[in-house]
Amino acid sequence: MSTQFVLNGAVSGATDGPRLVGTTCTSCGTWSFPRTFTCINPKCTDKHVEDAALARVGRLASWTTVHVAPPPPFVAANPFVPFVIVEVEFPEGLQIIGPLATGDDSSLEVGALMETVLDTYYTTAEGNVVMGWKFRSIGSESK
Amino acid sequence: MTQAKIIGVGLHAWGKFPQKSWLEMGAEATHAALHDAGIAWTDVEAVVCGSMQWAGSTGMRAGNTLASVLGETGIPITNVNNACATGGSVLRAAKLMITSGAYDVVLAVGMDKSPKGFLPSVPSLAEDPIPSIDMIRWQIGMPNPAYWALEMRKRMLRYGSTAEHLANVKVKNSRHGALNPYARYRKQFTLEEVLNSPMVCDPLRLLEICATSDGAAAVVVASASYAKRVGSGAVNLAACSLASGTFGDPTLRIPMVSTTSDAAATAPILSESKRAAEMAYAEAGISPNEIDLVELPDNSSWHELQYLETMGFCAEGEAERLLEQGDTMIGGRLPVCPSGGFSSFGEATMAQGLLQVVESTWQLRGVAGARQVRGARTAMTEVYGAQGNNSACILTV
Numbered sequence: 001m002s003t004q005f006v007l008n009g010a011v012s013g014a015t016d017g018p019r020l021v022g023t024t025c026t027s028c029g030t031w032s033f034p035r036t037f038t039c040i041n042p043k044c045t046d047k048h049v050e051d052a053a054l055a056r057v058g059r060l061a062s063w064t065t066v067h068v069a070p071p072p073p074f075v076a077a078n079p080f081v082p083f084v085i086v087e088v089e090f091p092e093g094l095q096i097i098g099p100l101a102t103g104d105d106s107s108l109e110v111g112a113l114m115e116t117v118l119d120t121y122y123t124t125a126e127g128n129v130v131m132g133w134k135f136r137s138i139g140s141e142s143k
Numbered sequence: 144m145t146q147a148k149i150i151g152v153g154l155h156a157w158g159k160f161p162q163k164s165w166l167e168m169g170a171e172a173t174h175a176a177l178h179d180a181g182i183a184w185t186d187v188e189a190v191v192c193g194s195m196q197w198a199g200s201t202g203m204r205a206g207n208t209l210a211s212v213l214g215e216t217g218i219p220i221t222n223v224n225n226a227c228a229t230g231g232s233v234l235r236a237a238k239l240m241i242t243s244g245a246y247d248v249v250l251a252v253g254m255d256k257s258p259k260g261f262l263p264s265v266p267s268l269a270e271d272p273i274p275s276i277d278m279i280r281w282q283i284g285m286p287n288p289a290y291w292a293l294e295m296r297k298r299m300l301r302y303g304s305t306a307e308h309l310a311n312v313k314v315k316n317s318r319h320g321a322l323n324p325y326a327r328y329r330k331q332f333t334l335e336e337v338l339n340s341p342m343v344c345d346p347l348r349l350l351e352i353c354a355t356s357d358g359a360a361a362v363v364v365a366s367a368s369y370a371k372r373v374g375s376g377a378v379n380l381a382a383c384s385l386a387s388g389t390f391g392d393p394t395l396r397i398p399m400v401s402t403t404s405d406a407a408a409t410a411p412i413l414s415e416s417k418r419a420a421e422m423a424y425a426e427a428g429i430s431p432n433e434i435d436l437v438e439l440p441d442n443s444s445w446h447e448l449q450y451l452e453t454m455g456f457c458a459e460g461e462a463e464r465l466l467e468q469g470d471t472m473i474g475g476r477l478p479v480c481p482s483g484g485f486s487s488f489g490e491a492t493m494a495q496g497l498l499q500v501v502e503s504t505w506q507l508r509g510v511a512g513a514r515q516v517r518g519a520r521t522a523m524t525e526v527y528g529a530q531g532n533n534s535a536c537i538l539t540v
Contacts, residue, residue, distance in 0.1 A: 006279060006282045006283075007274060007279055022401075032401070033400070033401040034276070034279075034400070034401070040390065041390055042390050061297070061404070061405060062293040062294075062296045062297050062300075063293070063296060064289050064292035064293055064296060064344045064345050064346075065342075065344070065345040066284055066285075066286070066289055066343075066344050067341065067342045067343055067344065067345065068261075068286075068341075068343050068344075070261060070281060070284055070285070070286045071260060071261060071263055071281075072281075073264070073278055073281045073282055074281050074282060074283075074284050075282075083284060085283065085284060085285060085289055085293070087293050087395065089404040089405065089406065090404065093403060093404050093406070093407030094401050094402070094403065094404055094407075095393065095395070095401065095402055095403070095404040095405065096400060096401040097280075097283065097285060097293070097395065097400050097401070098283060098400075099283060099284060105345070110300050121282055121283075122282075130282070132282070132283070
């Protein structure tokens with residue numbers, strides 16, 4: 001039994017909490033996620049990219065509750081329970097989707113602060129735990 | 144540069160046909176279009192065919208598979224996949240073959256059989272160190288309607304759109320579908336029925352998301368001189384554009400997990416769709432208020448609302464008002480999806496863009512029966528495909 005990641009290297013274990021790891025271009029300032037090998041800005045000619053962690057906290061831009069179990073490779077809970085996907089806006093100029101870490105959408109408000117967490121997505125038939133990024137609402141005020 | 148004319152169109156019915164192969168459906172649509180054009184298969188000088196996503200290797204090369212049963216003639220066959228924008232993409236390729244003077248008569252054709260349920264991923268069999276982003280979004284739990292739901296929630300937050308607006312798009316399209324003998328779904332729904340349908344990806348309900356279908360459509364495109372030789376019923380293909388997404392567009396596109404934030408956006412939402420529409424208007428020398436009917440890609444109620452704005456038919460935030468005012472009904476100021484739309488047909492990705500063109504051709508010929516838009520002289524279609532492809536066509540008589 002081992003721990004795997006839905007995407008290797010996508011989440012860093014920084015001391016103040018998990019952060020998403022993307023690519024930043026030191027020439028033009030463009031960020032992209034997930035990590036990639038080049039700068040995705042078509043006007044950037046000098047493309048100098050490096051892996052870099054995004055802000056730990058973003059703001060809620062949108063959300064939806066999925067009421068019908070998606071097909072594989074999604075691993076549905078049994079019995080299936082509707083789950084929430086959130087879209088979080090980061091100061092680096094990206095908005096990124098991920099599962100809401102806990103609960104339903106009843107307390108979600110646009111603009112709410114959302115922190116990045118590393119959590120279990122599912123367990124494989126062989127008993128391996130697959131982990132990935134999720135987001136948790138921490139309210140409207142900075143802590 | 145010669146003009147391009149549509150001299151023949153043909154359809155196979157949309158629906159589910161478990162006893163019938165996609166190949167036979169494609170052959171039927173082709174024969175119907177050739178018959179409509181008054182020409183033989185052996186007159187066709189080139190084929191552009193949708194390259195199917197879920198039908199294995201002979202489906203990827205559907206144009207060759209089709210030619211093998213119609214009878215191989217050695218002509219150039221191009222197989223194209225631009226996801227749901229394939230129908231417009233094959234037509235554009237055919238048009239360019241005509242307007243360049245390379246060929247006089249080209250067949251654009253698409254056929255599809257859809258898997259059950261949510262349109263699935265196609266796993267990569269290649270040994271690649273980078274996992275497909277498509278696999279990531281599925282593990283997160285993002286079926287296609289979830290993407291549209293996220294955009295629709297933003298409309299609700301920005302413009303105050305309501306659940307009733309979403310439901311009324313379906314009500315309106317079902318009224319059109321009820322008038323169309325070719326539509327798969329012909330029941331007229333009430334607002335209550337739509338609002339009571341199961342939630343799929345909040346705020347989108349089952350009846351507000353199009354189904355997936357089997358279907359096939361074919362269009363014969365010809366030069367003006369060829370069209371004159373073979374007869375009447377030709378319609379001008381005044382524009383057929385193709386555009387891809389622009390960096391800085393904040394739309395979260397299938398199958399991605401990230402995009403430019405709204406705050407940092409330097410391009411409009413659905414940038415490829417806005418660009419394709421603008422290119423089509425420019426090519427045809429026509430402005431949005433001259434369009435008599437539009438077949439837009441109503442994969443969901445969100446699409447219909449957003450595309451009215453993206454295609455330039457109203458200002459940002461005004462689409463719900465057009466719907467409320469009845470402008471988008473047959474008989475209104477701008478009939479939208481007089482065919483009944485994806486809503487009444489379900490989507491057959493390889494053929495959907497051509498279905499829109501077939502309907503538009505019938506409308507401009509005045510043979511659309513109970514759903515005829517009176518006095519229609521200019522029709523527009525637009526179709527969108529995953530990862531940001533869009534094709535817009537303008538047809539005139």
